[in-house]
Each structure stands twice: as structure tokens, then as C-alpha cells.
Amino acid sequence: MTDRTRDMRISAVLALLSQRGELQVRFLPTVLGVSGATVRRDLAAMEEKGLIRRSYGKIAAARRGAELPVSLRRSQNTEAKRRIGALASSLIPARPLTMALSGGSTAGFVASSLAGRPDLTVVTNGLDTATSLMARQLVSVVVTGGTARPLSNDLVGRAAEKTLRSYQFDFAIVGVDGISPEVGFTRHSARGAEIDRIMLEQAQHKIVVADSSKLGRVHQAKIADVGSIHMLVTDSHANAEMVASLRKSGVNTTLVVIPARVKSNRIRLP
Template sequence: MTGRTRDARISTLLALLSQHGELQVRSLPTILRVSGATVRRDLAVMEEKGLIRRSYGKIAASRRGAELPVSLRRSQNTEAKRRIGALASSLIPKRPLTIALSGGSTVGFVASSLAGRPDLTVVTNGLDTATSLMARQVVSVVVTGGTARPLSNDLVGRAAEETLRAYQFDFAIVGADGISPNAGFTRHSARGAEIDRIMLEQARHKIVVADSSKLGCVYQAKIADVDSIHTLITDSHADTNMVASLRKGGVNTTLVVIPTAAKSNRIRFP
């Protein structure tokens, strides 16, 4: 793990905490292959963000299933997200279109893949999504108004909703925090889920992108039922029974192939 960034180290610790419940602080320099001073700084950041509790030489996750800052999610399962983004972008026909993109780390890879498309008008509530789209200065980008959510760097609220309702989209591509055949597509944030729901309602073609760690997870805020989505793009590490149930429920589920070497770097958060 030498050379990993702080976000990658924090992601590793959160994954270990989800498996073991708690960790001994004295073991962390060996696990992360960094100095004790580096570990102390990492733990201070995690504590400040409310990600962990510390007591008697141990750390534990503050609460299971908590929404993570988008900066940490970017370092989770990046190869899967990159390939999902490339495939999703390839489904957008080469002609003038208006599409909606949500915020989130996986949709960010979609945006990066679409950044060279001069024939697109993209409406987004994602600040990071907009930044990725504008990198090559060819896509026409419309950013909604609204109130910023620091955890996700996206905009929510009435102004964002009114902007989206003013459009009819050819495609909408959104992410999800949880995917279940029974519970549908869900998110941590009710306000974020409402924005995603409006994007999908206003679109002719509805696509959800999410790496396989999201399958089987259920959160409080519902985006949509399984049978209301045309396409789900995930990766080849998805549970086969879950994929079969989703397909039976009516969603066209496509898996991008992830090399075996990338599997060891995958992280599943609680």
C-alpha cells in the first residue's frame, strides 16, 4: 500500500472496519505500510469527518451505512467505475441530444467519457460532473440552481427541481447507493433521490450506473422501482443471483468485465 493517497488509506480502513467492527490503532502502521505519524493524521481527519469513534487504543466506524464524502468514493472501485462510464457513454447516439447527468463518482466517469462530444447539451446538478464535462470546452453544460450538499458536491432543492422540470431529456444517467430487486434503486439522501427521480421522469431513456458493491444494499430514500429503469450498467463481480432477479424484474442489466487483477483492489463499504 506504499504510495497510496490519504483518501485511499481511509477507504481501506473503512473497508476493514466494515469487516471486523473495530481495529487496534497499534496495528495500523503495519496494515497501511506508513508511519505512526501518518496514521495519527489520517485518524484525525476521519474523526473530524465523523467517520470513526476512538477509544482505548481502538477505532470503530461511527455508524454503519453512513454516506461517505465523494472524495472518498472516488477512490473506491475505480477500474469498475471507469469501465462502466465508458460503456454508458457509448450508448449515447452520435447526434444532437439533451441529456441529464446526476452527481456522484460513477457518473463522473460517464461525464469524462462524454467531454469530447460537441453534439450534446448536458443538464446536471453535479458540480464535479459539470467540471468533468467542461474539461475540453466542447459540451454545452447547464448547471441547475439549488443548495449544495458538501458530501456529494451536488445541488438539491426547489431551484434544482424546477430547472430539471423545464427540460425533456433524450437520456438520463444517474447513480445509486443501493440496488435491490424488491426495494429498487435507493440513495442515502432523500433530497438527492428526488433530483434523480425527476431526471428519470423527464427522460425517454433511463440509465442507472453503479458498481457491483451497490447491489444488495438498501437505503432510506427511493429513486425508482426496478421496472421503471431501462438499463442498469454494473460490473462482472456482481452477484449472479441478484443480476438474474434484476433482469427478471424488467431492467436490462449489462456487466462490464473487470480484470482479475482489479478484484483485489475492490472495496465494499458498509
């Protein structure tokens, strides 16, 4: 089995833990449709990464709301992120310009959609973002210096901040971990939030990309107030009242259409 398939199973287990708090291990082979040996390997990997705690045939999340490795985030809400990335990239005018693009799973889909643009210079602190942008060898890519964060595969710290402050961007597109009309846009990491803040401050047009699961979440590190952002691109599963509140605050909130979830595809516990 591929790493992607394993990451999808791990994401499914984490989603169930967020709903239930704890799970009986004996149910997981049936729920996931794999063997007991595969489940044991998955749980060992999750425990090694500090994602779960195991005891007496049960598992629980190690820490509610903890930041997940970017490899796992890529397998969550993939269709929404793909459509968000395509729409956000279409907002960048077809002319020579310089833009900032953050790291993260949703920004990675923006990068994939921008990879065919020979008129762009993109400055990024995201190592995965840079790889996606360089796939077709057309975009001019500038990668900041800095200290690598393994959870997100991005660069943070003074070197990254210095690089970003040396530019004036036509556009900045950043991903976030939490969106609240009252608190603003937030991230798990204070160092990551500082990078995103600088990208937005240095840009003429400021865009946030985030799937609907981020709405209503608040994390410890604030990036910006909602009113300081020009546009939010999210998906049609977003809470309608929250979208209305964001729009009332002056954020041009655009929703990409995602087909309704099919109930029969949901993972159910016995």
C-alpha cells in the same frame, strides 16, 4: 503525499471497519504501509469528518452504512467505475441531443468519457460532474440551481427540481447508493433521491450506473422501482442471482468485465 493517496488509505480503513466492526490502531501502520504519524493524521481527519469513533487504542465506524464524502468514494472500485463510465457513455447516440447526468463518483467517470462530445447538451446538478464535462470545452453544460450538499458536491432543492422539470431529456444517467430487486434503487439522501427521480421521469431513456458493491444494499430514500429503469450498467463482480432477478424484472443489466481480484493484494490484518 497527495490527497488522493490519503483518501485511498481512509477508504481502506473504512473497508476494514465494515468487515471487522473495530480495529486496533497499533496494527494500522503495518497494514497501510505508512508511519505511525501518518496514521494518526489520517485518523484525526476521519474523526473530524465524523467517520470514526476512537477509544483506548481502538477505532470503530461512527455509523454503519453512513454516506461517505464523494472524495472518498472516488477512490473506491475505481477501475470498475472507469469502465462503467466508458460503457455508459457509449450508449449515447452520436447525434445532437439533451441528457441529464447526476452527481456522484460513478457519474463522474461517465462525464469524463462524454467530455469530447460537441453534439451534447448535458443538464446536471453535480458540481464535479459539470467540471469534468467542461474539461475539453465541447459539451454544452447546464448546471441547475439549488442548495449544495458538501458530502456529494451536488445541488438539491426546489431550484434544482424546477430546472430539471423544464426539460425533456433524450437520456438520463444517474448513479445510486443501493440496488435491490425488491425495493428498487435507493440513495442515502432524500433530497438527492428526489433530484434523481425527476431526471429519470423527464427522460425517454433511463440508465442507472453503479458498481457491484451497490447491489444488495438498501438505503432510506427511494429513487425508483427496478421495473421503471431501461438499463443498469454495473460490473462483472455483481452477484449472479441478483443480476438474474433484475433481468427477470425487465432491467437490461449490462456487466463490464473487471479482472478477478488478486488475493495477495488484499489488505490483511496481523
